[in-house]
Amino acid sequence: MRNFVFHNPTKIIFGKGTVGQIxxxxxxxxxxxxxxxYGRGSIKRNGVYDSITSSLERNGISWVEVSGVKxxxxxxxxxxxxxxxxxxxxxxILAAGGGSVIDSAKAIAAGYYYSGDIWDAFLGKYKVxxxxxxxxxxxxxxxxSEMNGGAVVTDEKTGLKLSFGSKATYPKVSIIDPTVQFTLxxxxxxxxxxxxxxxxLEYYFDGSKDxxxxxxxxxxxxxTIMESxxxxxxxxTNYEARANLAWSATLALNGLTSTGSFGGDWSSHYxxxxxxxxxxxxxxxxxxxxxxxxxxxxxxxxxxxxxxxAKEIFGEEDPEKGIEAFKSWLKNIGAPVSLKDAGIPxxxxxxxxxxxxxxxxxxxxxxxxxxxxxxxxxxxxx
Amino acid sequence: MRNFVFHNPTKIIFGKGTVGQIxxxxxxxxxxxxxxxYGRGSIKRNGVYDSITSSLERNGISWVEVSGVKxxxxxxxxxxxxxxxxxxxxxxILAAGGGSVIDSAKAIAAGYYYSGDIWDAFLGKYKVxxxxxxxxxxxxxxxxSEMNGGAVVTDEKTGLKLSFGSKATYPKVSIIDPTVQFTLxxxxxxxxxxxxxxxxLEYYFDGSKDxxxxxxxxxxxxxTIMESxxxxxxxxTNYEARANLAWSATLALNGLTSTGSFGGDWSSHYxxxxxxxxxxxxxxxxxxxxxxxxxxxxxxxxxxxxxxxAKEIFGEEDPEKGIEAFKSWLKNIGAPVSLKDAGIPxxxxxxxxxxxxxxxxxxxxxxxxxxxxxxxxxxxxx
Numbered sequence: 084m085r086n087f088v089f090h091n092p093t094k095i096i097f098g099k100g101t102v103g104q105i106x107x108x109x110x111x112x113x114x115x116x117x118x119x120x121y122g123r124g125s126i127k128r129n130g131v132y133d134s135i136t137s138s139l140e141r142n143g144i145s146w147v148e149v150s151g152v153k154x155x156x157x158x159x160x161x162x163x164x165x166x167x168x169x170x171x172x173x174x175x176i177l178a179a180g181g182g183s184v185i186d187s188a189k190a191i192a193a194g195y196y197y198s199g200d201i202w203d204a205f206l207g208k209y210k211v212x213x214x215x216x217x218x219x220x221x222x223x224x225x226x227x228s229e230m231n232g233g234a235v236v237t238d239e240k241t242g243l244k245l246s247f248g249s250k251a252t253y254p255k256v257s258i259i260d261p262t263v264q265f266t267l268x269x270x271x272x273x274x275x276x277x278x279x280x281x282x283x284l285e286y287y288f289d290g291s292k293d294x295x296x297x298x299x300x301x302x303x304x305x306x307t308i309m310e311s312x313x314x315x316x317x318x319x320t321n322y323e324a325r326a327n328l329a330w331s332a333t334l335a336l337n338g339l340t341s342t343g344s345f346g347g348d349w350s351s352h353y354x355x356x357x358x359x360x361x362x363x364x365x366x367x368x369x370x371x372x373x374x375x376x377x378x379x380x381x382x383x384x385x386x387x388x389x390x391x392x393a394k395e396i397f398g399e400e401d402p403e404k405g406i407e408a409f410k411s412w413l414k415n416i417g418a419p420v421s422l423k424d425a426g427i428p429x430x431x432x433x434x435x436x437x438x439x440x441x442x443x444x445x446x447x448x449x450x451x452x453x454x455x456x457x458x459x460x461x462x463x464x465x
Numbered sequence: 466m467r468n469f470v471f472h473n474p475t476k477i478i479f480g481k482g483t484v485g486q487i488x489x490x491x492x493x494x495x496x497x498x499x500x501x502x503y504g505r506g507s508i509k510r511n512g513v514y515d516s517i518t519s520s521l522e523r524n525g526i527s528w529v530e531v532s533g534v535k536x537x538x539x540x541x542x543x544x545x546x547x548x549x550x551x552x553x554x555x556x557x558i559l560a561a562g563g564g565s566v567i568d569s570a571k572a573i574a575a576g577y578y579y580s581g582d583i584w585d586a587f588l589g590k591y592k593v594x595x596x597x598x599x600x601x602x603x604x605x606x607x608x609x610s611e612m613n614g615g616a617v618v619t620d621e622k623t624g625l626k627l628s629f630g631s632k633a634t635y636p637k638v639s640i641i642d643p644t645v646q647f648t649l650x651x652x653x654x655x656x657x658x659x660x661x662x663x664x665x666l667e668y669y670f671d672g673s674k675d676x677x678x679x680x681x682x683x684x685x686x687x688x689t690i691m692e693s694x695x696x697x698x699x700x701x702t703n704y705e706a707r708a709n710l711a712w713s714a715t716l717a718l719n720g721l722t723s724t725g726s727f728g729g730d731w732s733s734h735y736x737x738x739x740x741x742x743x744x745x746x747x748x749x750x751x752x753x754x755x756x757x758x759x760x761x762x763x764x765x766x767x768x769x770x771x772x773x774x775a776k777e778i779f780g781e782e783d784p785e786k787g788i789e790a791f792k793s794w795l796k797n798i799g800a801p802v803s804l805k806d807a808g809i810p811x812x813x814x815x816x817x818x819x820x821x822x823x824x825x826x827x828x829x830x831x832x833x834x835x836x837x838x839x840x841x842x843x844x845x846x847x
Binding site for chain 1: 469472474
């Protein structure tokens with residue numbers, strides 16, 4: 084097990100009927116005005132918007148709204164919101180949504196204090212050490228952004244989807260009410276589950292050794308997400324499945340699964356970012372396409388771990404059969420598992436690989452260069 | 466799954482050679498003088514004292530020492546240290562030791578600001594909401610006190626062993642260097658492992674339902690502690706076993722295993738506190754005696770969960786055989802499993818039960834009164 088630092092100060096309020104607590108939590112920080120950031124209006128249909136605004140009003144907190152954050156969130160929206168935040172002199176960002184909204188909130192909170200273009204943080208040219216306080220009300224369990232300091236945004240001009248992370252952008256308080264997710268479209272539930280599983284896999288298959296506890300914990304998270312997702316595709320209002328999926332997705336990427344690791348491999352994520360940046364497909368769909376292909380490509384680097392995965396998750400003895408079983412599970416639950424499934428032509432592989440290679444070489448289990456990325460995409464083709 | 470709040474702001478620095486970072490961490494808080502609290506001198510033999518004091522010196526932090534904290538820490542030592550802390554105007558407590566030292570540090574840190582007797586906090590007459598900042602260097606993995614706000618202390622005058630908990634007494638930073646534990650006596654390693662396992666069991670068997678993720682995570686922690694402890698009784702310097710045991714023991718009681726639960730049953734702990742308060746036996750030894758007896762006594766209240774425990778941990782189908790297997794494991798690893806094993810006469814059962822009943826009724830799986838406690842102790846007799 085490698086040395087590590089674990090420090091996650093985010094307060095999680097979890098459970099039925101908790102959304103209305105958000106104003107009380109924000110008030111504890113002495114905040115009197117927030118920027119309320121959300122997506123394309125689902126929070127107005129499922130009651131979340133009303134719960135939040137009532138709670139803010141009750142606590143004497145005023146707000147200004149920026150809405151329209153879309154999946155695979157874009158830099159222009161971040162820029163727009165930074166301007167509003169400054170003009171309106173807000174003291175905090177309240178993100179009500181999924182990973183796209185929360186990630187955008189982090190970029191806005193950091194950008195508020197930065198005189199240059201906050202894209203510099205994504206390019207590694209600016210180290211974020213100051214940000215407006217962030218509060219979140221989670222509406223879809225997937226990215227884990229509600230309990231970490233990371234953010235992923237796409238610059239529409241260059242087509243690059245990049246990330247940054249900072250201690251300053253951990254949410255102060257995140258509210259996770261699983262009932263809010265009862266009305267999610269089936270695909271969003273599935274893609275969220277896939278995203279969370281792959282977060283765990285990034286740490287599980289990063290080449291680190293002797294993480295006896297974390298290997299078991301990671302298998303626990305994967306099994307629980309699979310069990311919950313299988314129920315939810317048929318029973319979207321099953322509370323226990325929603326709750327277990329939600330808490331699993333949060334813990335998948337809150338620093339716990341990283342403890343003692345190399346920090347994760349992340350190749351599947353890097354390659355996927357090219358897919359969703361270029362084709363605007365859901366991130367979880369892209370991961371379902373890329374991850375099994377990546378697994379097949381790197382399997383020999385740590386065959387014992389792939390054998391363990393096959394055995395523990397699918398009861399298979401053969402590591403290759405474990406990967407096949409994972410791919411079948413993804414397909415059965417409703418995710419695309421090839422470029423073809425997503426309508427992406429094989430001839431685009433070079434273009435996708437070149438986009439992904441912007442951050443290459445990457446990967447800890449196997450260091451991937453442009454040529455490796457192409458090979459992974461070829462495996463993912465059909 | 467029940468609603469919960471999870472908020473654990475303690476920063477954990479984990480790994481080989483990390484003790485010397487403590488001064489740097491304390492300095493970040495602007496602290497210039499600390500009370501260095503420790504036990505009966507093992508830190509002077511294993512190099513921890515030298516690493517700590519060098520680190521403090523290097524960071525220009527002065528210190529005053531209070532030593533001699535003993536296992537099953539006592540209130541008189543807490544009182545003594547509070548006087549020193551006030552007289553010397555320290556700005557923080559640095560606890561270097563195991564649960565006894567860290568628990569005492571929490572009582573001292575809280576007592577510093579309280580004009581009455583800090584025992585009031587243990588009696589529930591004073592709610593702790595202010596304390597000196599606490600920093601810890603952990604020397605034995607057992608209680609999990611390095612990453613929570615709880616403390617257990619014995620008042621020698623009344624023979625009562627009680628606890629309190631507060632958000633104010635979470636350590637700011639805890640350093641966990643598993644190599645520090647290479648020289649622990651075998652019994653201490655074993656009793657630490659038992660303590661940590663029983664922390665998990667308190668949450669596992671508290672009657673809460675549908676914690677699909679946490680049930681798996683708790684089984685992961687128990688299996689890893691057992692695996693690590695089995696290695697360490699023969700190879701005390703096995704780093705991976707020390708590291709996995711250490712991280713497991715911390716996570717056993719940092720709030721994670723509690724999420725979605727009734728908050729734990731705690732009957733085994735309440736009953737054990739009477740044993741260690743009266744006979745001054747190690748807490749882990751007392752738990753090894755009480756817990757299997759408690760399990761037998763309450764088994765019918767949640768037979769399915771006891772069946773699951775038997776299956777998942779010991780591969781047994783019969784829930785009763787699972788409890789027997791746990792008892793055998795405890796005995797084989799070197800723990801006493803009956804009052805007789807610990808030299809406690811059966812005729813003392815009434816006295817022990819009456820001491821334990823100070824906090825009765827307790828327990829969430831089954832509410833225990835004085836008569837129930839006697840019955841548990843009778844099962845534990847031989």
